[in-house]
Amino acid sequence: MSLSVQRNQEIERLQKKLGYRFKRVELLHKALTHRSYGAKNNERLEFIGDSILNYTVAKMLFLTFPDMTEGELSRLRANLVNQDTLADIATELNVGDCLFLGVGELKSGGFRRPSILADAMEAMFAAVSFDANFDEAEHVVTLLFQNRIRNIDLRNHGKDxxxxxxxxxxxxxxxxxxxxxxxxxxxxxxxxxxxxxxxxxxxxxxxxxxxxxxxxxxxxxxxxxxxxxxxxxxxxx
Amino acid sequence: MSLSVQRNQEIERLQKKLGYRFKRVELLHKALTHRSYGAKNNERLEFIGDSILNYTVAKMLFLTFPDMTEGELSRLRANLVNQDTLADIATELNVGDCLFLGVGELKSGGFRRPSILADAMEAMFAAVSFDANFDEAEHVVTLLFQNRIRNIDLRNHGKDxxxxxxxxxxxxxxxxxxxxxxxxxxxxxxxxxxxxxxxxxxxxxxxxxxxxxxxxxxxxxxxxxxxxxxxxxxxxx
CATH class of the missing domain: 3.30.160.20 (Double Stranded RNA Binding Domain)
Structure with a gap:
């Protein structure tokens, strides 16, 4: 099976796992495209996706922990929203096999590099917001983070x-x-x-x-x- | 005229200037309440409002400058979304006269302190999102920032x-x-x-x-x- 056929199958599965089917699948492809692949890549989308993620997790924490101060909420969010967590989620979703990477990155294992995986996750949130709307992107983020927020161990102030x-x-x-x-x-x-x-x-x-x-x-x-x-x-x- | 009567009149005017009328005006009051006034203050709202602001300005810049890189967009946003700009907007909206401040802050001129004004602005964006929805908050931010974005002098990369x-x-x-x-x-x-x-x-x-x-x-x-x-x-x- 060729790389591109396999990738298309993985991208199909990815949409099921995200709970969102793209109307314009080219937006999802763009979100999955690393800059090593070409000029049309996910960097600008990532800029938007980052702020969708930050807002959504902020709101989830705000509603889940009504007695926490702003400082406590900020610390919890910093522990939840970072490259490592996003890369873990990407690994669970098998995003690595969906990526469009340049030859160099492909050979050097870019499909499992945490920074590349995390950026693709953020870019996907933006792609959902443009394909549908903000609420849909918020919904996707919520599904991915709800268990992590439920499992926060407050005795440890969310520290890992x-x-x-x-x-x-x-x-x-x-x-x-x-x-x-x-x-x-x-x-x-x-x-x-x-x-x-x-x-x-x-x-x-x-x-x-x-x-x-x-x-x-x-x-x-x-x-x-x-x-x-x-x-x-x-x-x- | 007592302080509270005057403040209520100013809060009326503020809603007109924001282009949004609160259904639950107590949410707006909370957004205008500094921690020096009491335990029910705007700090948690500010946490949410900050990310609404970041997303909205990110999206406005993304759509206004289709050829900019992520790095350029980030720099532009950092120049637009900061305490000074928010305090300027608050001054234009006369937010200072709408604030609920503790006696100490009142006497020491807290109503014109940039950090207090900026925090109240962010908290108001969150208050709008809870009173109505995210889109309405995005609309309020858009109205406040659209001229600033239109006037960005790209020769100077948005520097002041x-x-x-x-x-x-x-x-x-x-x-x-x-x-x-x-x-x-x-x-x-x-x-x-x-x-x-x-x-x-x-x-x-x-x-x-x-x-x-x-x-x-x-x-x-x-x-x-x-x-x-x-x-x-x-x-x-």
């Missing part, structure tokens, strides 16, 4: 495991963790990453695997955090 | 006169300008600022006046820029 692990180590005056890829396997569009989290002088290591490097790091950090909280006491200066 | 003056002086290895308030008069809600722009060793000074300090500085900078471009040659190192 890597951040919490770093803070736990700093509070105990211990060195910061090191993460490394131990293994990486599977087809390009369905890779698995095995990550080791190494706590250095503590002599603790743990492993986790997931379909994105970030998710595997988070899972490993969670296990390491569990260890630190149980085993390591605070050292007073 | 103060920035251009600074760049012109730096290019000529000349010292930066100094601005000072020479006079300030008129009623609290209709003050006039007289600003002097002083080019130091060049021996050039000029004056300008306007209803906000920023606008007066910009006008003075424009005149000084004119002088520098005509009279001062580039010094080669």
């Amino acid at each position: 495991a890597k951040t919490l692990l770093q803070e736990a180590l700093q509070a105990r005056r211990l060195p910061l963790p090191k993460y490394r890829i131990e293994d990486q396997f599977g087809e390009a569009h369905e890779q698995t990453f095995v990550i080791v989290c190494d706590l250095g002088e503590l002599g603790f290591q743990c492993k986790a695997q997931a379909h994105s490097r970030r998710l595997a790091e988070q899972a490993a950090a969670k296990e390491a955090l569990n260890y630190v909280e149980k085993k390591c006491s605070f050292k007073r200066p | 006169a103060k920035t251009l003056l600074q760049e012109a002086l730096q290019a000529r290895r000349l010292p930066l300008p100094k601005y000072r308030i020479e006079d300030q008069f008129g009623e609290a809600h209709e003050q006039t600022f007289v600003i002097v722009c002083d080019l130091g060793e060049l021996g050039f000074q000029c004056k300008a006046q306007a209803h906000s300090r920023r606008l007066a500085e910009q006008a003075a900078a424009k005149e000084a820029l004119n002088y520098v471009e005509k009279k001062c040659s580039f010094k080669r190192p």
